[in-house]
Amino acid sequence: MKAKFLIPLALFVVLVGFLAVGLNRDPREVPSPLVGKAAPAFRVPQLDAAGKTFSPEDMKGKVWLLNVWASWCVSCREEHPLLVEFSRSQETPLIGLDYKDKREDGLGVLVRAGNPYSITAFDGDGRVGIDYGVYGVPETYVIDKAGVIRYKQIGPITREALDKKILPLINELNKS
Amino acid sequence: MKRLFASLLLALACTAAWPKDAPPLAEDPAVEKRMIAISEEMRCLVCQNESLAASQADLAQDLRRELRGLIKEGKSDEEIKQFMVSRYGDFVLYRPRMQPTTWLLWAGPFVLLIAGIAVLIGYLRRRSRVVEQEAPLSEDDAKRAEALLKEGGQ
Numbered sequence: 001m002k003a004k005f006l007i008p009l010a011l012f013v014v015l016v017g018f019l020a021v022g023l024n025r026d027p028r029e030v031p032s033p034l035v036g037k038a039a040p041a042f043r044v045p046q047l048d049a050a051g052k053t054f055s056p057e058d059m060k061g062k063v064w065l066l067n068v069w070a071s072w073c074v075s076c077r078e079e080h081p082l083l084v085e086f087s088r089s090q091e092t093p094l095i096g097l098d099y100k101d102k103r104e105d106g107l108g109v110l111v112r113a114g115n116p117y118s119i120t121a122f123d124g125d126g127r128v129g130i131d132y133g134v135y136g137v138p139e140t141y142v143i144d145k146a147g148v149i150r151y152k153q154i155g156p157i158t159r160e161a162l163d164k165k166i167l168p169l170i171n172e173l174n175k176s
Numbered sequence: 177m178k179r180l181f182a183s184l185l186l187a188l189a190c191t192a193a194w195p196k197d198a199p200p201l202a203e204d205p206a207v208e209k210r211m212i213a214i215s216e217e218m219r220c221l222v223c224q225n226e227s228l229a230a231s232q233a234d235l236a237q238d239l240r241r242e243l244r245g246l247i248k249e250g251k252s253d254e255e256i257k258q259f260m261v262s263r264y265g266d267f268v269l270y271r272p273r274m275q276p277t278t279w280l281l282w283a284g285p286f287v288l289l290i291a292g293i294a295v296l297i298g299y300l301r302r303r304s305r306v307v308e309q310e311a312p313l314s315e316d317d318a319k320r321a322e323a324l325l326k327e328g329g330q
Contacts, residue, residue, distance in 0.1 A: 027224060033265040100234065126238050133263035135221035135235055 032133055032152045039066070039143050040131040047098050047106050047120035054095065054121040056147060063173045064093040065166075066141040067117070067157075068129060071098075071105035073137040079156035080113050086162065087116035092170050096120035099129045099137055142166060144173045204248075211243045214256055218268045227270070 034040075043055040056066075067083060069076040087094050096117035098106040103122065110120070123129055132141070142151040151169055153161055212229050220231035220239075228236050228243075239260075246256050260268050272278045313321065 030221065030265055030267045033262060100238075126235075127242075130238060130242055130263065133265075135264065 028136060029154050030135070032149075032154075034133055034141075034149050035152055037149060039141065039147050039149050040128075042121075042128045042131060044121050044123055044128060047096070047103065047110075047122040050103075050122075054119050056143065059093065059095070059143070060147055061145050062093060063145055063170055064095055064143055065170075066095050066097060066132075066143060068097045068099050068132070068134050068137050068139045068141075070101045070137050071109045072101065075156045076109075076138045077113070079138055079158075080109075080116070082157055082159065082162060083116035084114045087118075090170075092174075093118045097123050097128060099123050099134060100126040140166075142169055142173070145176075207244055207247050210247050210253075211240060214247075214253060215240055215243060217270050218260060219270060221264055221268065228268075 039056045041056060043053050043057075046052045046054055069080075083094065094117055096119070098120055101122075101124065103124070106120070106122070110117075121128070126134075132139075136154060138156050140153040140157055141149050142153075144150050150173060151165065153166065157166065215228035216230075218228040220226045220228045220233055220236045222233035222235050223231050226233075226236075228239055242259075243256060246259060251259070257269070266272065266278075272281055274282060
């Protein structure tokens with residue numbers, strides 16, 4: 001009989017538990033349906049050499065990162081030093097995708113802040129971005145040797161995300 | 177003379193400010209109508225409380241352009257929905273689809289309703305049983321009650 005009085009308390013605790021989890025989540029982080037699927041194909045000109053093109057096909061057999069950025073994107077500046085550091089210490093190719101940008105603005109950023117990208121693809125009208133489900137730059141995709149997207153970082157790469165998720169994943173993918 | 181000049185100037189200023197014809201909303205009103213009908217059912221991922229039809233975000237404008245293209249290609253509504261879901265996930269749909277992960281969402285309110293009715297019926301039954309079981313007054317109690325009532329009447 002006494003236990004009956006505990007029922008509302010138990011329900012309350014469950015509710016608080018749900019709220020604690022739910023309210024601490026970032027509503028901007030929408031899980032991408034593309035994780036686990038093949039990276040959408042595209043072929044676009046490169047940022048610094050309009051005559052040359054880039055396609056994910058060129059990267060078959062390699063584990064690589066696709067980083068979507070733009071000169072107008074403020075949080076891209078935040079992650080930029082980390083990307084520069086990554087490109088110096090890692091073998092993994094880091095490909096940039098300059099999203100909805102003007103060529104000269106994009107190139108300006110790379111000149112001023114350093115160029116961490118082995119290749120930068122240029123997506124001036126944002127169509128590639130749409131195929132990749134980009135909705136808030138910067139976004140970074142880890143793509144495996146078979147061309148499958150294994151991870152998507154929404155928002156700037158933080159040191160924590162890099163050390164705890166991205167680097168271990170790259171190591172694991174490189175072994176297989 | 178000054179006044180005439182001023183009014184002339186004013187008249188000229190007015191002609192300059194005459195509005196131009198409003199630009200047509202779209203080349204093809206039928207395409208536009210379908211595009212709006214579809215995009216009203218979709219969430220803009222940049223401003224998540226706005227529909228894709230209403231949002232002025234850059235991405236929303238690009239996506240509307242993309243939807244127009246798909247409509248002109250003759251894609252069905254279902255194919256266009258699939259185009260969006262395969263890129264942005266079920267989150268873009270304002271009306272969740274019927275699928276294993278959403279069964280609880282769809283059935284939840286009805287399950288709660290049925291559970292509530294069951295609890296209510298159980299409670300009412302138990303209460304009526306308690307009322308029935310209450311023993312009638314014993315003879316002594318009845319006499320005492322009568323006596324008390326009489327006392328009160330005097």
